[in-house]
Amino acid sequence: MSSEDFTPHEPRQPEAARTETAEMTGRQRLAAGLWPPRVTRAQLVVALLLFVLGLGLAIQVRSTSDDGALRGARQEDLVRILDELDDRSQRLEDEKTRLDAQRRELENSSNQAEEARKQTEERERQLGVLAGTVAAEGPGITFTVEDPLTAVEPDKLLDTIQELRAAGAEAIQVNDVRVVADSYFSGRAGAVEVDGRKITAPYRFQVIGKPQDLEPALNIPGGIVQTLEKEQATATVTRSEKIVVDALRPAERPDYARSSSQ
Amino acid sequence: MIAVLGLVVGVVVGLLIRPEVPAVVEPYLPIAVVAALDAVFGGLRAMLDGIFVDKVFVVSFLSNVVVAALIVFLGDKLGVGAQLSTGVVVVLGIRIFSNAAAIRRHVFRA
Numbered sequence: 418m419s420s421e422d423f424t425p426h427e428p429r430q431p432e433a434a435r436t437e438t439a440e441m442t443g444r445q446r447l448a449a450g451l452w453p454p455r456v457t458r459a460q461l462v463v464a465l466l467l468f469v470l471g472l473g474l475a476i477q478v479r480s481t482s483d484d485g486a487l488r489g490a491r492q493e494d495l496v497r498i499l500d501e502l503d504d505r506s507q508r509l510e511d512e513k514t515r516l517d518a519q520r521r522e523l524e525n526s527s528n529q530a531e532e533a534r535k536q537t538e539e540r541e542r543q544l545g546v547l548a549g550t551v552a553a554e555g556p557g558i559t560f561t562v563e564d565p566l567t568a569v570e571p572d573k574l575l576d577t578i579q580e581l582r583a584a585g586a587e588a589i590q591v592n593d594v595r596v597v598a599d600s601y602f603s604g605r606a607g608a609v610e611v612d613g614r615k616i617t618a619p620y621r622f623q624v625i626g627k628p629q630d631l632e633p634a635l636n637i638p639g640g641i642v643q644t645l646e647k648e649q650a651t652a653t654v655t656r657s658e659k660i661v662v663d664a665l666r667p668a669e670r671p672d673y674a675r676s677s678s679q
Numbered sequence: 680m681i682a683v684l685g686l687v688v689g690v691v692v693g694l695l696i697r698p699e700v701p702a703v704v705e706p707y708l709p710i711a712v713v714a715a716l717d718a719v720f721g722g723l724r725a726m727l728d729g730i731f732v733d734k735v736f737v738v739s740f741l742s743n744v745v746v747a748a749l750i751v752f753l754g755d756k757l758g759v760g761a762q763l764s765t766g767v768v769v770v771l772g773i774r775i776f777s778n779a780a781a782i783r784r785h786v787f788r789a
Contacts, residue, residue, distance in 0.1 A: 443727035443785030450726060454680035459733035463722065464685030466740050470715040471689020476700055477708050479693065491706070491761050 546588055549595040549666040553588040557625040557660035558632055563651040564618035567607035573648070574609060574620060575602045577641050584634035586626040588662040592616045595664040612666075628656040706755065707748035710764055714747035715740060717771045720778040727785040747771070 441449070454460075545551035560577070562569060578596055581589060589596040594611045604610040609620075624631055632654050635641045645652045700708060718740040725731040747767055754763030783789070 441729065443729070443782075444788075446727060446729055447786065451680050451683070456681065459731070459736075460681040462733045462737055463682040466715075466737065467682050467686035467719065468689035468692075470712065470719060471686045471691075472693040473708055473712045473715065475690045475693025476698060477712055479697060480700065480705075492755075493761070 545668075547597070548668060549588075549597040549664075550668045552661065552663040552665065553625055554659060554661045555587070555625045556628055556658050557586075557623070557656075558628050558635075559655045559657060559660065560622040560624065560635060561653050561655070562618070562620040562622075562645060563653075564607075564620065565651075566649045567618065568648040569609075569618070569620070569645065569650050570606045571602035571604055571609045573641075573645060574611075576644070577622065577635070578602075580634050580641050581622070581624050581626070581631060584626065584630045586624045586631060588625040590623045590662045590664045592621055593664045595662065595666050597666060623660050623662055625660050625662055632656060706760075707751050710747045710751050710767055711744045713768055713771050714743040717774050717778075718743045720775050720782070724778045724781045724785075727782055 450460075542551060546553045560581075562574075562577075574591070578589060578591075578600075591611055594600075594614050594616060596611065600612050602609065602611055603613070604615070607618075609616055635652070635654055642652045642654070718736070721739060722731060722736040725736070750767050751760060751764045754760040757763075
């Protein structure tokens with residue numbers, strides 16, 4: 418700003434209006450106006466206007482700092498800001514929908530994987546019962562053969578197993594040997610071997626199956642019980658609500674056979 | 680002295696009672712404040728020059744405020760409110776600077 422840029426805000430006053438202060442410098446006039454305070458019309462009027470100015474200033478500063486930028490913003494700016502916010506919320510909404518879908522998908526697939534795993538486990542247990550690799554329990558019978566004369570041949574015991582299987586036995590254990598699909602009986606009376614392991618009398622069959630089917634299968638006329646009694650052995654059948662078959666045999670991996678199903 | 684007191688009291692009152700500005704007046708308040716500031720600086724300079732007349736100050740203060748508000752109002756109606764109020768602030772700012780320069784020369788003799 419040039420010092421000679423003289424554009425007086427107030428029009429120059431007639432000479433008469435300032436004769437008595439004409440000799441004073443600006444600084445002296447300022448000091449005289451400030452002190453001592455004088456109640457003149459000019460002072461009061463200026464005080465009133467300055468009061469209004471201070472009021473407006475304070476209000477404006479206050480409202481600007483109160484509500485941030487929005488309060489002082491113009492209409493078109495507000496419209497633009499609103500548009501931007503709308504866009505932004507729309508984008509966020511889209512993203513939320515997308516992420517929700519993704520989450521549902523992941524939950525579904527993890528549920529399916531969990532379900533498949535459960536089914537596999539269940540199937541493994543069922544097959545384990547058949548293969549004799551896991552213990553089993555359930556209703557069934559206990560079939561005890563006393564053999565005081567050591568007259569019971571292995572084939573009689575094999576007949577017993579066949580009869581039990583035919584009657585729906587699901588898990589069988591003789592003494593402490595688990596009987597499975599490839600079990601075999603060998604030896605002779607008094608020295609019976611099951612799967613190569615020697616068992617001695619009394620022979621104790623623990624069988625899981627439906628007791629109402631298993632018991633008659635052994636007791637029918639001309640059946641196992643009568644045959645054994647002919648050999649001077651005593652055979653007793655006891656039903657039970659809870660039979661535990663806990664003899665195990667190791668799982669064997671077949672050397673040649675492979676599953677042909679996928 | 681009383682004039683300075685008036686300014687101080689106005690600021691304090693404005694901060695304390697926190698009056699609600701009517702929505703109609705709101706867009707014009709900032710410009711009006713700047714225009715009033717311009718009038719005050721002009722008045723201060725006139726006083727230092729020894730040519731201060733209260734009536735002139737009152738008229739210039741009020742007319743400054745009214746004209747500034749009017750310009751903003753007109754600008755809003757014409758759809759160039761933002762640009763026009765920027766222009767008003769620039770012009771008033773220039774005047775405030777030149778008046779301040781004159782005041783400075785009086786007070787500091789430099």
